[in-house]
Structure formats: structure tokens, C-alpha cells
Amino acid sequence: QVQLVESGGxxxxxxxxxxxxxxxxxxxxxxxxxxxxRQAPGKEREFxxxxxxxGGSTYYADSVKGRSTISRDNAKNTVYLQMNSLKLEDTAVxxxxxxxxxxxxxxxxxxxYWGQGTQVTVSS
Numbered sequence: 001q002v003q004l005v006e007s008g009g010x011x012x013x014x015x016x017x018x019x020x021x022x023x024x025x026x027x028x029x030x031x032x033x034x035x036x037x038r039q040a041p042g043k044e045r046e047f048x049x050x051x052x053x054x055g056g057s058t059y060y061a062d063s064v065k066g067r068s069t070i071s072r073d074n075a076k077n078t079v080y081l082q083m084n085s086l087k088l089e090d091t092a093v094x095x096x097x098x099x100x101x102x103x104x105x106x107x108x109x110x111x112x113y114w115g116q117g118t119q120v121t122v123s124s
Contacts, residue, residue, distance in 0.1 A: 002113040009118030022096030033099040038092035047106035093117040
């Protein structure tokens, strides 16, 4: 089992920045990808970014590419998502997730463990 706890969400004006954190505990050695997903009201959960836990390769959705950076601190078992130039459409609940197999990085059902989510609200 892997436990994930997100933090860092909040209310920010358009054009601002936020850094989300995801602290992992438990069997973290079994993790292949650590990812961030988001879900806006009335919409499906969608991929935002992911990082290979051991190797550090990163992946981004087109909607956040160039505005966001995913990183990890293996010593702290923590993954971060730095989001800049935030837009109104970035408003969503952001979830941290862990996948134990290196299959499809952007597919919700390929992730085995999920955090409880943190709300990000971007205002005009």
C-alpha cells in the first residue's frame, strides 16, 4: 500500500502561481510513476503531469506544458507540481496518484493509489 497526501492548493488570481506537494508513505519503492490529475466540476478526471519515480523522466498534458513543472524529492518521498501563469480553466481538484507499473502514463485507471485531492481555484 502507498498512502498519498496532497497539500498546497488554494485560491489564486489568474496569472499567479501555486506549488502543490504530495507526500508519499508506505511501499513507495513499488512506485513507477507519480502523477498529478485534476477534475473540474462536471468533467472527467484528466492527466496533468507525471514523473518516473526512479529515473526522473517527466510527462505533461498539452494544457499545462510550459506552465508547469513536476519534480520529486526522493529523500522526502515527495512530489511537487509547480504551476505558473494559472488560468481560470485550471480550477479543479488536483489529485496525486501512484502507479506501480510503467504502462500508460496518462490513463487514470493505470494508477493504483490516490490521494484525497486538494482544491485549486483560479479567480479573475
